[in-house]
Amino acid sequence: MAQRSATVLASNESDVQLAISSINSNQIQSNRSAAAIYSVSERTIRRRRAGVPARRDCQPNSKKLTKLEEEVIVRYILDLDQRGFAPTYAAVRVMADRLLAARGGERVGVNWPSTFVKRIDSLTARFN
Secondary structure (H helix, E strand, O other), X not given: OOOOOHHHHHHHHXXXXXXXXXXXXXXXXXXXXXHHHHOXXXXXXXXXXXXXXOHHHOOOXXXXXXXXXXXXXXXXXXXXXXXXXXXXXXXXXXXXXXXXXXXXXXXXXXXXXXXXXXXXHHHHHHHO
């Protein structure tokens, strides 16, 4: 099955938002007619109006740390680097495991630190 491009998804999301705003401003009376006019799924319109966010706006289930916890790790790494101590991947893994243990979560995997560093732009240049 072919994947949809990002531009198609973005335009589809804008069409969904236009359909919802048309319904909310009473220009269109029903979800069904808005879906037909804007060529989007009626189910999607119903879900968005009910407050269900788009999948791309949700945090993936595979992420173990919250955004705040990741920011704390990044600040700690940058602080150590500024003082002249370069943390290793093992030290980053220990930091993440301690944060997860504090709230009763599972430990991160062996490869988590390297993928974490690849995801964070401010750390990429420092670890390579």
